Amino acid sequence: MSSLRLALLSLRARRARLLGLFAFGAVFLLAGTAAAVLLRGPDGDVHIDDLFIIGGYPLASSALLLGWLLGRLPLIATLVLMAGVVADDRRDSLGRLVAARPASRLAVYGWRAALLALVAFALCALVMPVFDLLLLGEWAGPATLVLIAAYVLVYGALTLLLSVWTRGDAWIALLLALLAMSWAALDRAGSLPVSPGARQLFGFLLPPQQQLFALENAFAAIEPIPWPAFWYAAGYALVLLILAGLSLLRREV
Amino acid sequence: MDLPAGGVLGVVGPNGAGKTTLFSLLLGFLRPSAGTVEVDGLPPRRYARERGFAYLPERFDLPHGWPVRRALLALARLDGHGKAGAVAAADAALERFALDDVADRRLGELSRGMLQRVGLAQASLSRGRVVVLDEPTQGLDPLWRIRLRGWIAELRSDGRTVLLASHELDEVERLADRVLLLRDGAVRELVEAPRSEAGRVYRLEVRADESLLRAAFPDAAPIGGGGGGDGGGDDDGGAWRVTASDDADLSRRLAALIDGGGVVGAVVPAEQRLEERVRRSLEEPR
Numbered sequence: 001m002s003s004l005r006l007a008l009l010s011l012r013a014r015r016a017r018l019l020g021l022f023a024f025g026a027v028f029l030l031a032g033t034a035a036a037v038l039l040r041g042p043d044g045d046v047h048i049d050d051l052f053i054i055g056g057y058p059l060a061s062s063a064l065l066l067g068w069l070l071g072r073l074p075l076i077a078t079l080v081l082m083a084g085v086v087a088d089d090r091r092d093s094l095g096r097l098v099a100a101r102p103a104s105r106l107a108v109y110g111w112r113a114a115l116l117a118l119v120a121f122a123l124c125a126l127v128m129p130v131f132d133l134l135l136l137g138e139w140a141g142p143a144t145l146v147l148i149a150a151y152v153l154v155y156g157a158l159t160l161l162l163s164v165w166t167r168g169d170a171w172i173a174l175l176l177a178l179l180a181m182s183w184a185a186l187d188r189a190g191s192l193p194v195s196p197g198a199r200q201l202f203g204f205l206l207p208p209q210q211q212l213f214a215l216e217n218a219f220a221a222i223e224p225i226p227w228p229a230f231w232y233a234a235g236y237a238l239v240l241l242i243l244a245g246l247s248l249l250r251r252e253v
Numbered sequence: 254m255d256l257p258a259g260g261v262l263g264v265v266g267p268n269g270a271g272k273t274t275l276f277s278l279l280l281g282f283l284r285p286s287a288g289t290v291e292v293d294g295l296p297p298r299r300y301a302r303e304r305g306f307a308y309l310p311e312r313f314d315l316p317h318g319w320p321v322r323r324a325l326l327a328l329a330r331l332d333g334h335g336k337a338g339a340v341a342a343a344d345a346a347l348e349r350f351a352l353d354d355v356a357d358r359r360l361g362e363l364s365r366g367m368l369q370r371v372g373l374a375q376a377s378l379s380r381g382r383v384v385v386l387d388e389p390t391q392g393l394d395p396l397w398r399i400r401l402r403g404w405i406a407e408l409r410s411d412g413r414t415v416l417l418a419s420h421e422l423d424e425v426e427r428l429a430d431r432v433l434l435l436r437d438g439a440v441r442e443l444v445e446a447p448r449s450e451a452g453r454v455y456r457l458e459v460r461a462d463e464s465l466l467r468a469a470f471p472d473a474a475p476i477g478g479g480g481g482g483d484g485g486g487d488d489d490g491g492a493w494r495v496t497a498s499d500d501a502d503l504s505r506r507l508a509a510l511i512d513g514g515g516v517v518g519a520v521v522p523a524e525q526r527l528e529e530r531v532r533r534s535l536e537e538p539r
Contacts, residue, residue: 003330006328006330009316010316012319015318088316092314093312093313093314096282097328099280099298100301100307100308101305101332101333102301102331104302108331253277253282253283
């Protein structure tokens, strides 16, 4: 538990990022409220198509962008909060102060990563269900929380692993996320111009976006949670966490 | 190279000589490209994990938003102090380094000198037997340099091993028992500080009656020809070789001498000064 105090201080050092994420979430909720007020039809549903009538293409595309970004909120929150989770300590002298002390570096960074991931999860779990309530008029159920958890696990573990090695952790994780999203979309459409072997290999190495999409789709269609997809994502995260732990033990400070 | 436990080892050398790299190897931050490093028979990382080092890095810095006291408390917990012990250790460190007034301020609001004192304070939290101080006088005003000497003297008398890297040769000469001269990543020389069994040896130029001088410095020995120092045993003045265990002891003895009517012309370390040794050693061809 001695590492927890340091983890709490690390959260304090990320206060500005946390406030920024809250502001980001507030924008979504405001947009959701505005959409619900302006576009709710007599049937109680929110008709996004009506945005074309009100504001033309720019307003409709803005709403679509907001909606897309909201779907990516767990990814964004995780990357913003976890950026530099280990690497920042090499920039100042904290990494060396920790390494010189009779403390487990695994515990120090494990607690910190867990706390930051938990905060990212909590923030998304506050914003996303409220947004659903505003637009759908009902809570989508635990599927939202499972979706958030899967994103936080996969990209939190990826950022942690990268952070042990490089200061560009979150940017590289973002790049890999976009690559994985594009790869998964092209794969789903059968448009990948590569051999089946390469397709499988890249699909295996890149973040499991296919599985995350499966969770998203089930959530959007209010279908049962595809647990195999979740467990695959969790297993991928576990492998990354093990690699991050081994890297922490090996890496020079 | 074996370094014995206990005492103060000064590490000096020009920029890029390898002082910080040597410390990084010793603390287990870096792995040696050849050879091995052991601290008390253990690999450095294992030693750190099991016993811990007291460590002040060359450029001490922590996240600027952290309040001083909370930072010290968190680091004290990592040092293995219990909850109450951490509070006591942090409070003691705040008091020792006169940081009580800024305990609730953020690190980013502190001056360079004050931040360095926080660095020293966090090093003082550790109960590690090996204390590594990389440029500890950086940013400290003269008063705090003197206080730092007091702390290092305490560490030495507590039987702890202090490694001290500094460009301040006077400071190193004053504090260290042995001095390691580094150049281009290699050890040039390990210099024993000029100390006798009884302590440090000084050249004292004084005008005083010999009995008064011997009352203050019983082992005073004349330097140069003529019976009883340059000036003999009278009070015409002369140079003597005297010893004192440390700076405080020297000050007490000099005070007694001056109180008795002696007139001190100069007091300097008797042996060749470190500065000259460093210059000579570093100017030699490789």
